[in-house]
Amino acid sequence: MLDRLEAxxxxxxxxxxxxxxxxxLGRLVARRTRVVNAVTDVTFSIPRGETFALIxxxxxxxxxxxxxxxxVLAPSAxxxxxxxxxxxxxxxxxxxxxxxxxxxxxxxxxYASLNPRWRAFDSIAEPLxxxxxxxxxxxxxxRVAQMLELVxxxxxxxxxxxxxxxxGQRQRISIARALSIEPALIIADEPTSALDVSxxxxxxxxxxxxxxxxxxxxxxISHNLAVVSNMANxxxxxxxxxxxxxxxxxxxxxxPRHPYTRLLVDAVPDIASTGKTHRAVKGETPDPxxxxxxxxxxxxxxxxxxxxxxxxxxxxxLDGVQVACHRGEDMRTIRDVPTPAPASELTV
Amino acid sequence: xxxxxxxxxxxxxxxxxxxxxxxDDLSFDVQAGEILGVVxxxxxxxxxxxxxxxxxxxxxxxxxxxxxxxDGGRIDTLPPGExxxxxxxxxxxxxxxxxxxxxxIMTIGRQLTxxxxxxxxxxxxxxxxxAAQLLAEVGIPGPRERLSSxxxxxxxxxxxxxxxxxxFACEPRLIIADEPTTALDVSLQAQIVALxxxxxSERGTAVMFVTHDMGLIAxxxxxxxxxxxxxxAEIGPTSDVLQSPQHPYTKGLIASIPxxxxxxxxxxxxxxxxxxxxxxxxxxxxxPRCPVxxxxxxxxxxxxxxxxxxQAACWLLDPSAIPMKETLQDA
Amino acid sequence: xxxxxxxxxxxxxxxxxxGLAHELFRSHIAVxxxxxxxxxxxxxxxxxxxxxxxxFDPGSANVADARLPPGAHGLFGDYYSLGTxxxxxxxxxxxxxxxxTSLAVGFGSVALAALVGVTLGxxxxxxxxxxxxxxxxxxxxxLSLPPILVALLIDGVTLTLLxxxxxxxxxxxxxxxxxxxxxxxxxxxxxxxxxxxxxxxEYILAAKITGVGTRRMLTSHILPxxxxxxxxxxxxxxxxxxxxxxxxxxxxVGVPPTQPSxxxxxxxxxxxxxSGDWWMSILPGGLLITVALxxxxxxxxxxxxxxPTMRTL
Numbered sequence: 008m009l010d011r012l013e014a015x016x017x018x019x020x021x022x023x024x025x026x027x028x029x030x031x032l033g034r035l036v037a038r039r040t041r042v043v044n045a046v047t048d049v050t051f052s053i054p055r056g057e058t059f060a061l062i063x064x065x066x067x068x069x070x071x072x073x074x075x076x077x078x079v080l081a082p083s084a085x086x087x088x089x090x091x092x093x094x095x096x097x098x099x100x101x102x103x104x105x106x107x108x109x110x111x112x113x114x115x116x117x118y119a120s121l122n123p124r125w126r127a128f129d130s131i132a133e134p135l136x137x138x139x140x141x142x143x144x145x146x147x148x149x150r151v152a153q154m155l156e157l158v159x160x161x162x163x164x165x166x167x168x169x170x171x172x173x174x175g176q177r178q179r180i181s182i183a184r185a186l187s188i189e190p191a192l193i194i195a196d197e198p199t200s201a202l203d204v205s206x207x208x209x210x211x212x213x214x215x216x217x218x219x220x221x222x223x224x225x226x227x228i229s230h231n232l233a234v235v236s237n238m239a240n241x242x243x244x245x246x247x248x249x250x251x252x253x254x255x256x257x258x259x260x261x262x263p264r265h266p267y268t269r270l271l272v273d274a275v276p277d278i279a280s281t282g283k284t285h286r287a288v289k290g291e292t293p294d295p296x297x298x299x300x301x302x303x304x305x306x307x308x309x310x311x312x313x314x315x316x317x318x319x320x321x322x323x324x325l326d327g328v329q330v331a332c333h334r335g336e337d338m339r340t341i342r343d344v345p346t347p348a349p350a351s352e353l354t355v
Numbered sequence: 356x357x358x359x360x361x362x363x364x365x366x367x368x369x370x371x372x373x374x375x376x377x378x379d380d381l382s383f384d385v386q387a388g389e390i391l392g393v394v395x396x397x398x399x400x401x402x403x404x405x406x407x408x409x410x411x412x413x414x415x416x417x418x419x420x421x422x423x424x425x426d427g428g429r430i431d432t433l434p435p436g437e438x439x440x441x442x443x444x445x446x447x448x449x450x451x452x453x454x455x456x457x458x459x460i461m462t463i464g465r466q467l468t469x470x471x472x473x474x475x476x477x478x479x480x481x482x483x484x485x486a487a488q489l490l491a492e493v494g495i496p497g498p499r500e501r502l503s504s505x506x507x508x509x510x511x512x513x514x515x516x517x518x519x520x521x522x523f524a525c526e527p528r529l530i531i532a533d534e535p536t537t538a539l540d541v542s543l544q545a546q547i548v549a550l551x552x553x554x555x556s557e558r559g560t561a562v563m564f565v566t567h568d569m570g571l572i573a574x575x576x577x578x579x580x581x582x583x584x585x586x587x588a589e590i591g592p593t594s595d596v597l598q599s600p601q602h603p604y605t606k607g608l609i610a611s612i613p614x615x616x617x618x619x620x621x622x623x624x625x626x627x628x629x630x631x632x633x634x635x636x637x638x639x640x641x642x643p644r645c646p647v648x649x650x651x652x653x654x655x656x657x658x659x660x661x662x663x664x665x666q667a668a669c670w671l672l673d674p675s676a677i678p679m680k681e682t683l684q685d686a
Numbered sequence: 687x688x689x690x691x692x693x694x695x696x697x698x699x700x701x702x703x704x705g706l707a708h709e710l711f712r713s714h715i716a717v718x719x720x721x722x723x724x725x726x727x728x729x730x731x732x733x734x735x736x737x738x739x740x741x742f743d744p745g746s747a748n749v750a751d752a753r754l755p756p757g758a759h760g761l762f763g764d765y766y767s768l769g770t771x772x773x774x775x776x777x778x779x780x781x782x783x784x785x786x787t788s789l790a791v792g793f794g795s796v797a798l799a800a801l802v803g804v805t806l807g808x809x810x811x812x813x814x815x816x817x818x819x820x821x822x823x824x825x826x827x828x829l830s831l832p833p834i835l836v837a838l839l840i841d842g843v844t845l846t847l848l849x850x851x852x853x854x855x856x857x858x859x860x861x862x863x864x865x866x867x868x869x870x871x872x873x874x875x876x877x878x879x880x881x882x883x884x885x886x887x888e889y890i891l892a893a894k895i896t897g898v899g900t901r902r903m904l905t906s907h908i909l910p911x912x913x914x915x916x917x918x919x920x921x922x923x924x925x926x927x928x929x930x931x932x933x934x935x936x937x938x939v940g941v942p943p944t945q946p947s948x949x950x951x952x953x954x955x956x957x958x959x960x961s962g963d964w965w966m967s968i969l970p971g972g973l974l975i976t977v978a979l980x981x982x983x984x985x986x987x988x989x990x991x992x993x994p995t996m997r998t999l
Contacts, residue, residue, distance in 0.1 A: 064540040077895045107897040114888040122889045124910040130889070134896045173628055174397075184892065203396035203567060203629075208611035208622040215621065230541060233570075233613040237622065260615055274545045275615045276570035278597050291512045291543060 014052040014088075015109075015191045015224040016059075016076065021049040021085035023071050043296045045071045046248040049085070053241075055191070058218070058225040060235040060256065062271070063245030066292050069228045071248075073196050076226065077112050078103075090191050108138055111185035115197035117177035121169040127180050128165030131155070134188045154183040158213060175206035182213065186221070194226045199234060211238060232275050236260050244268050247295055247303045254328025264330040264338045266308045302333070310334045357384035358426060358561050359408065359529055365420035366403055366412065366585075368632065377632040378403055378585045380421070382659075385529065390555065390562045392576030392593065394569060396608075398629055399582040401565045405531045407431070408563070409448055410438045426528065444474045447527040449551075451534040453514035456521075457506040463490075463517050464502025467524055474525040489520040493550060512543045516550065523554055530555065533565045548575050569612055573597055581605050584630055584640040586656075591665025601667035603645045639670070651676050719983035726977055730786040737779035738767075748774040753963050769965045771954060780951055781970050787947040788977070791858060791940075792928040795865035796920050799927075802866065803873025804916060808904055810874065811881025811912075818878070825871045833868035833930055834937075840864040841939045854942040861940050865927050872919055880912035921985035925978040932974055948974045 023046040046068040053059040063069050074080035076087055078094045086093055092106045111134070114120045121130050131151045134140075141147040152162035158179040169177055178198060185193055195214070199207040211234065217223055229235050235242055236256060243253040244267065252265040263269045290307045293299060299306050305315040314333050322329045325336070332338070366378035378400045385391045395401040406412050408423055410430070423431040430441065442448075450456050458466055467486035471477060477485065483502065490498035493516040506514055515535065522530055532551065536544040552575050555562050566572055572579060573593060580590040581602065589602040600606045610623035627644040630636060636643055642652040651670050660672040670676040729736060751760035756769040756777075768777040810821040828836075844860050845853045853860070884890060885908070893907050932949030934940030936956075941947045946954070948970045955966025 064542065077891075079891060079894050104897050107895065110895065112892060112895050114892070116888055119887040120889055120892065122907060122911070133893065133898070137896050137898050137902075175628060181892075188896075204569070205396060205608060205611050205625045206628065208613075208624040211613070212621055212624055231613075232541070233615045236615045237613040237618045257618075270542065272615060274542045276545065276548075276568070276574050277614060277616075278569050278573040278609060278612060279614075291510055292540065 013055065013091075015055050015090060016226060017052040017086075017088040018072075018076065019050050019086045019088075021072065021075060021087065022047050022083050023068075023075055023080065024083045041296070044248055044298070045295060046075070046082075049243075049245075049248075049250055051241075051243055051250070051253060053192070053224055053226060055224055056218070056222050057240045058227050058238055060227040060229060060239035060242040061245055062229055062232060062235055062242060064230055064271075064292055066247065066295055067245040068248040068295075069230075069245060070196065072245075073112070073194050073226070073228055077110065077194055078107065104138065108188055109191040110194070111188065111190040111192075112194040112196065113178070113181045113185050113198050115200050117174040117181065117201060118169075120181045121177055121184075123169050126166055126168055127155075127160075127172070130169075130180060131165070131184045131187050134184060138188055140188060150187060151183075154187050155180075157186065157217065158183045159209075173206075174202055175209060178202065178206075178210050179213065182210075182217070186217065186223075189221070192224050192226065194228070196228045197230070198227075200229070200231065207234070214238070232260065232271060244271070247292065247298055249303065249331065250322060250329075251304065251332070252328055252330045253322070254330075258327050262326070264325050264328055264335045265332045266310050266334075266338065267304050269338065269341065270307075270309075302331075310337060356427060358387040359385040359563070360424040361404070361408070361421070362424065363421035364404070364407060364418065364423065366400070366407055367417060367419040369415040369417070370633075374419075375633045376419070376585065376635070377416070378407070379635075381582075381585070381587055382421075383580050383587060383590055385561050385563055387528065387561055388556070388559045389577045390552065390564055390575055392572035392579045393563060393565045393582065394567065394572055394579055395582035396567055396629055398584075398631060400585040400632075401567075401582050402533055404582070405448070405533050405563065405565050409442055409446065409531055410435075443470065443527075444525045445527055446529045446531065447522040447525065449518055449522045449530060449532040449535045451537050453511060453518050453538075454506065456518050457514060459506055462503050462505055463509075464504075467502070467517075467521060470521060470524045486520075486524075489524060490517070492554065493517070493520045494546075495520075511539060512547070515539060515543075515547055519547070519551060519554065523558065523560070526558060527560060529561045529563065531563050531565070534567070535564075536571065537566070537568070544571065551575075569597070569609065581608070584635050585632055586640055587659065587668060588641070589665060589667040589669075590659070591663075591667075595663065595665050601662050601665055601672060602641075602669050603647055603671075604641045605667070607646075639668070647671060649677060713987060715983055716987040719980040719987070722976065722980040723984055726785060726789070726980070729782055730789045733779075733782040733786045737776075737782045738765075739776040739779040740783075750774065753958065753966070755963070756965050756969075768969055771951065771966050772958065773954075777951075777965060777969060780946065781948070781973055784946050784948040784951050784970060785973060785977070787858075787941055787945055788928050788931060788949070788974070791861055791865070791931045791947065792924050794858075794862040795869060795927040795931070796924050798862060799866035799869035799923065800873050800916060800920055803870035804877050804909075804913075806870070807874035807877025808881055808909065808912070811878035812885060812904060812908065821874065822878075825874055828868065828871050831868070833865065834933060836867055837861070837864035837930065837934050838937075838939055840867070841934070854944065857940075857942045858945070861931060861934060864934070865930050868930075869923050869927060872923065873916060876915050876919060877912050880915065881908055884908055884911050918985060918989040921981065921988055925981040925985070928974070928981075929978055948977075 022044070024042045024044050026042060049072060051059060061069050061072060071080065075082045082095065087095065089106055090109050094103065094106050097103045097106065128151055131154055132147050135147050135150060141150055151165055155162050155164055160176065160179055172180065198214070199210050202210060214225070215238070218225065227235065227239055239256045241254065242256040242259050243250045244259070244265065245251070246267050252259060252263065252268050259268060260272055263272060301317050301319050302315040305311040308315065312334065320331045320333050322331045326339070362382050364378055364381040365376060367374045368377050381404065393401045393404060403416070407418055410433070412418060418431055422429055425446065430438065433441070457463065464483065464486055467489065468479065468482040471482040471485050472479070486502060487498045490501055495501050495513060495516055509517065535551070536547050539547060548571060551562065564572060564576055576593050578591060579593050579596040581588045581596065581604070583604050589596060589600060589605045596605060597609060600609060607623065607625040611625060613622055625644055630640065636653070638653040638655050639657055642648045645652065649670060657668045657670045657673070659666040659668050662672050734740070748760060748762070748764070751764065751766070751770050752772050752774040754760065754766055754770045756767060758766055758769060760766060766776050768781070771777055771780055806821050810818045841860060841864060844856065848856065890907060893903060898907065931940055931947060932952065935947050935949030936953045938953065940949060943950060951970035952967050952974065955970065959967050
């Protein structure tokens with residue numbers, strides 16, 4: 008039904024503003040309520056079967072975007088189209104359910120992602136029951152068993168409670184739950200950030216395998232550039248609620264055209280860089296309520312000029328990516344991010 | 356002589372069903388002025404080791420064997436009063452959560468000056484000067500004014516810097532840093548770790564850096580100790596352990612770490628998960644997950660075997676343990 | 687060790703699996719109070735069968751046998767092990783029936799309070815906003831009124847509206863209503879706090895994204911996870927309810943005299959306390975104290991044991 012290259016998710020000018028914290032009295036007295044822009048004018052799309060990553064540090068707006076797309080937070084402006092349908096135009100009722108059928112999410116905290124009083128079976132079966140898929144109890148049971156096996160667990164595990172599983176296993180159950188209704192889009196919000204390295208490798212491999220087998224589309228949200236580099240086709244870098252650079256992951260991380268991206272990549276500690284200290288980032292991400300004028304990154308930028316303080320740069324195409332920087336061309340002269348030495352592999 | 360010597364340390368956890376060994380016969384040293392990275396996954400026991408050294412083990416946890424020797428004197432048997440004097444002065448700690456490391460109702464200036472006065476017997480005026488100096492050293496802008504700020508008025512990164520200042524305030528010989536940057540953004544992590552390394556080297560302070568992040572430790576530590584299921588799997592100079600690891604667990608762990616500029620289609624994965632202390636396998640704790648296990652592994656726990664400048668607890672390093680092929684005559 | 691469950695499994699599974707029962711037996715006080723409570727329950731439920739005389743049947747009371755001391759025999763040879771009350775009722779039987787009434791009122795009040803409180807707490811915590819503000823303000827107002835006063839008020843109103851005979855018929859439901867109006871707040875507040883915590887957790891978010899309806903969300907997803915403290919509050923409040931009822935009955939505005947509770951018995955016997963007939967008020971009073979104390983001790987023990995932070999491997 009859907010053209011192979013058609014976008015599963017299309018986000019246009021997504022904007023979300025929150026009312027700033029103010030006392031009741033303050034709100035009565037002030038003429039304007041203070042507004043905090045958590046997300047501004049975010050635009051991107053994801054073709055079927057691909058993974059799009061959103062990277063950013065805390066306060067960048069990743070969670071806000073995820074929640075808007077998931078339909079649990081209403082955007083202040085912009086459009087979100089899932090398989091061509093706009094969730095905002097049909098927030099409840101049958102139409103909403105039809106859209107929600109195409110959308111699922113997996114979360115960061117494996118300990119809070121599953122209802123502690125429910126058996127794994129029931130957690131996985133809930134989306135099936137909600138969407139009335141499976142016309143008999145046996146059909147539901149079979150599907151749940153299928154899902155459990157798909158994620159590397161056994162059908163017998165369905166009878167257990169979450170506290171009987173490890174963190175990695177709980178994430179598998181969350182993935183099984185997300186897959187049960189065969190959604191077109193899965194939002195993965197830091198799915199491995201709370202897991203140990205070896206468990207992370209298992210879960211990331213699982214997600215890749217499933218994507219290939221089932222043609223899944225992922226929106227992958229993370230602060231971990233190494234993970235993103237291994238998982239995403241396309242990446243967008245968020246800073247204070249705006250996309251500062253978007254493009255193929257390989258380009259972004261090897262030849263970044265935005266200083267912030269460059270600094271993020273440089274800041275990633277690598278096991279091959281023993282004894283070396285790299286260029287560290289100055290300062291901290293400012294409070295979104297006090298965003299700097301002009302380019303929000305200018306106070307911490309090593310390429311900042313006067314123009315950066317007064318004029319906010321917009322996204323423009325440059326060398327295969329989209330970048331919001333006045334000095335994008337000058338980034339070309341900075342030598343490429345080095346490819347570190349390979350780690351020793353396990354020889355059998 | 357090593358500054359800190361952990362010798363055959365064992366820690367048990369008392370449960371309704373009996374005692375469980377959570378740390379088993381752990382031995383390692385920290386030399387004066389060096390940074391030792393203690394690496395392991397959840398449940399390996401790395402935080403517990405730090406707690407034991409700091410004398411912070413509370414029931415149902417308790418040390419069940421071994422000794423901890425600091426600066427030539429045994430500290431695991433010190434009475435609480437004497438240990439309090441030691442802790443904070445000679446051995447300081449930096450923890451993960453800066454919000455709970457600092458007293459929320461005291462200004463940071465007061466927390467600093469109190470520590471300085473308690474351990475150095477300086478007058479209030481001089482102590483304040485020292486405190487401001489420390490804040491400047493950890494990179495807090497406007498240090499004099501900041502003395503009267505409360506912890507909640509500072510950002511996370513600033514707070515962690517204050518915690519560092521507090522730790523260094525008494526010029527300790529050893530700092531135990533337990534996941535000090537895990538809760539911070541990537542760009543901040545690099546800054547804080549660099550700061551810690553610089554301050555430690557300027558003062559000749561040794562640091563025991565506990566973390567799960569191999570990449571972070573690569574840039575910071577002189578030597579690395581890898582823990583698995585409460586035991587030491589491998590220990591050696593950082594470059595040796597990371598570039599030519601000897602223990603199959605270390606190899607697998609390093610291979611499964613995603614690298615920013617070396618994306619792969621499929622990450623290497625070690626099958627299975629680390630056993631809980633109550634279910635530690637017999638012999639070598641890693642053998643059920645080890646792709647190169649030999650018949651001896653499930654039966655005997657391997658000792659630490661030296662290989663060049665490292666040591667690893669693996670039978671594969673002991674030529675006499677590897678079974679020989681049957682000779683033609685026996686066929 | 688870092689995998690210690692942060693969510694305690696259900697009470698039943700812990701009782702059976704984790705050996706909560708085993709823990710029970712280790713605490714002597716808990717065992718004792720549990721036994722006492724059990725006995726009291728049996729007596730209360732089985733009063734019609736176990737009591738030597740039917741205390742509520744006016745015919746069984748022999749005025750001629752009034753105010754006999756414990757162990758005495760009546761005019762017609764009836765044995766009164768604990769003596770008789772001013773109306774000639776066997777005190778032992780009266781106490782057993784009284785216990786039955788007291789416990790019934792206690793349970794009824796707590797059940798009603800829990801029903802109302804948990805429901806309001808669920809709505810308040812889940813919907814927030816105006817709903818929350820409204821319910822919490824009502825709760826605040828409720829708390830500022832002393833329970834005895836509220837009970838007196840409700841009782842007085844029904845008495846005026848219905849007249850004495852009608853009022854007596856509905857007395858017990860009225861008392862239950864009166865007592866529960868002051869107890870529901872604690873349930874509501876606790877459940878509300880717990881709902882707010884659970885609401886922020888990812889499994890609820892997952893259900894929302896899936897499109898789970900509000901009703902199912904409240905009853906199946908959230909409710910099971912907020913019930914844990916309810917049991918403890920209920921146990922503790924049972925003793926409170928019983929004592930409030932006794933006070934009301936003592937003041938004469940609780941249960942009707944035809945269905946005396948322990949409080950009523952204490953009141954009746956009180957008048958004769960200083961003339962030397964001690965058993966008529968001291969014995970029912972002692973039983974009342976025993977009931978309240980043992981329920982409280984059991985509730986305390988339960989609260990400690992169900993506290994998730996105290997659980998290890």
